Amino acid sequence: MPPVALLLVIVAAFAHATWNLASKRASASGLPFILLGAIASTVLWLPIAGIDIAINGADLRWLLIGSGVSAVIHVGYMWVLQRGYAHGDISVVYPMARGTGPLLSVVFAIVLFHEHPSALALAGAAVVVAGIVGIGLTTGRPAAGAEAQPTTPQPGMRPSRRPRMLGPGILYGLLTGVTIAVYTLWDAFTVNDLGVSPVAFMVGCSFGEVVLLAPVLITRRAEVVSVWRRFRWQAVVVGVLSPLSYILVLSAIQLAPVSLVAPARELSVVLVSLAGWLILREPRPAQRMAGAVVVLGGVAMLALS
Secondary structure (H helix, E strand, C coil), X not given: CCHHHHHHHHHHHHHHHHHHHHHHHCHHHCHHHHHHHHHHHHHHHHHHHHHHHHHHCCCHHHHHHHHHHHXXXXXXXXXXXXXXXXXXXXXXXXXXXXXXXHHHHHHHHHHHCCCCCCHHHHHHHHHHHHHHXXXXXXXXXXXXXXXXCCCCCCCCCCCCCCCCCCCHHHHHHHHHHXXXXXXXXXXXXXXXXXXXXXHHHHHHHHHHHHHHCHHHHHHCHHHHHHHHHHHHHHHHHHHHHHHHHHHHHHHHHCCCCHHHHHHHHHHHHHHHHHHHHHCCCCCCHHHHHHHHHHHHHHHHHHHHC
């Protein structure tokens, strides 16, 4: 992988981990928070997109098609992710989502895009995925000899009497991973084959999300205002860093194969694991750090490929 592409991926990982931590704190807010994040993204990034289009130009037809389809996928992605954060621990949902996504992305990139990564690159991708999934599975288990802690059931849900290996956090994480794979491949096709600028594309996607979620603003206006008052800074963080992290990834995809970029960007799992331990005080840090070392080894293999 070219050094510039690797640098873009590393910066994107820090941005991605930060906005996911902000999203976790507002996870119970659901669609209103997703709408506010999309509005913030559109407003804050629109001037930059305008400059980008003025300098580089844009094919309006492909911009609308590419960003429109991506907006639909991203709304589904954000909704599933928020549901996962509302029902599960970030150290379970995030690794499962980020592990499933690149695994499917590599497979589909090889099958659909006919990419041919080297044996070292494929081994590095496998190591990254193994480390991420390992983090998710170990944090999904209770510690040895520990008793399950009672949890407050959500309205309409029956309380769980014992811990489950395949709890809602893991299930939502896996489903989120599927949406990640879908939007990764579509967005790579948009910026590479259709020639749409990453900055203009992401702003178009954010605006598309606002349009799709407009009924939420109309029918749940009081709730949206309440969420804004409680989580305005989290919405702004998501609005700034979510597009930034993905613009960097899309730019890296223009320099390196998606089958390499998709797994390498999951360095953010290491950062989220550290934040879950040091900031959110989540348990089993030894298992997380072991998985983090495996992920770093896989990233190093990708960098050398």
